[in-house]
Amino acid sequence: MGEIGIRFYPSNWLYNAGVIGFLKVLERCGENAEALLNNDGSMIIRHFPELSQIFDNWDELTLEKLSSAKKKVSYKNKKGGTQKYYYANQTEKSISERIQKLINKDCKDKKTMMKGNISFMCSFCGGKISNIKISKLSTLSQGFSNVLLTAEKTFPNSYWNNRADVFICPKCEFILLCHHIPLIRVTKEREIFINAPSFKIMWYLNKFAEKVLSKSKQYELRKILALSLMEFAQKVSMTLGAWSMMNIDMIVKQGTKIDYFSLPYELSCILLQKEIANLISETNEPFILENILKGNFSYLLNLLHRIMRYSVTGSNALDDEYLSVLKNRDSFSLKRLSKILPELYVKINSAVNKEVTI
Template sequence: MKQTTNDKIILYPSNWLYNAGVVGLLKVLRYVEMNFEVSEYVMINRDAIGKSYNGIFEYHKNVLEENFAIWGKNKRYPNYIQAKQKKFFEDHYVKALKNIEKNHNKNCSWCEGYFIPPNLLKEIESEFTGEDFYSFIEQREKFQGIHFAGLGAAITELPNSFWNLNSSIPICHLCSYLIIFNHLAFIPTSEGEIFINAPNFKLIYDLNNFAEEILQKSKEYQIRKILGSSLLQWAIKRRTILGAWTMMNIEVIVKRWHKEEKKWIIDYFDLPQ
């Protein structure tokens, strides 16, 4: 869920993929030294959208020491945009995102639905460098393979159980953008990449930062054993009532690459166990 104010955007927890996108966004904003607030929700400045786009490339280059792309046949988000659409996306579409507003005529399955205003879309249409502007916009409004190859499928392919056997689910322009940050929230381990999800962004943010720290020190142990015991200690130190914590539905998403099938496999387990 998202809520907008005059100069702020407020992000509320939703599904794990959306939440991972928000946490990945925060990593980039922290890297570019842009302020944000984390509590039950996340509050960012509207200007954070533009800075986060430039920042994600800088973060990959300087921190992860790898190249990153969202155009063409790239590693993480194949054909999220076409190479010939890159200039339009950077110079016009991303800049327009800071003007998102709720659109009562469109739906988003992950939030209340915030889109670039129709009049602004009309303005930037003349700058479009692809073949079909409306197909480009439609791709930003339906969850599919360009957003997450392990869960989304091309609209013409078989349905995926992630969206309850529908050929696609509607998402809004900002949700579509946030997704390209989700991989940054996952913590590399010997068993796969993990992300800890919870109903509260403060808890999500703290747990993942804590898990990243302890996993770097305990690489030889199984993820489940490390997190089960260490997070229990973490909760006790913060005077969390165990009974209430158990009811919070804290889950760990484990993402691993299947070499034979050449696709991402997603597993889940709950904490504490």
């Protein structure tokens, strides 16, 4: 077991996905992944599993993630023949070397520069790369043969600068080889990753998004994100600051294109409030969330008004344009809903007004 501790801070999405992917590898190695996540958004690893264990579990996850019915993607015992793999031209040896650089304390960033050597900054973790010959530096377009070449072609808009002067320090090389692991497949072409300025938030939101998608692949992106935020509010005891809420976005990878999707700040604030998330879930009516996502909060009051009228006049709920879209229209469900709606409306209203006054 290595004894060196490495602290990771959130950076650009590709690196963040790599760290979350590596965390999944550690979890599969039997580590308590959630215990490594800090409330300040960082992650610290003090003990690494053995190299071979990391490789085997990474390879298993890669096999599950990248294989298709026609092609099995495994690097185990591969000495070549991986030209067409996602991480092309990698071998068990080359990947193991990158793991070694991550877990070996000798590769820890040195704060002092050797005389005569030039120091570079890693474009991913911001760490200083020193004591290294320029010819040995890994850059986006050379040295690090694949994920970065892939990145250059596949993610042209993922960096502020994708020139060859984007350097990768030794400990980030394997991290970047893990970025494919947490991507969640929505359709045959489309994969998503929820990015945030905190590994803890990313860990849970992506886990919840995966759960949401396991129930239905038909959800729109905004609904996947909304339901993940609600689940987070309900299950994770962590208060999110305005900065975090403003910077949660969904990375949508479709073929060679990368898009970003986010919810308006006001909506994120609403959905991340535990009481509001609980009340929306309790309604058990998808149409209510849809209207909230449209910012149509007055719908809640109109709906309440219609339910009251229905209960007084006994008119047919199916005939009413408001009530007919509900999933549960029996009088017991409507009565239950009429109790939730006023509280939900008041809480949303006060959350929205609070944000406005700030």
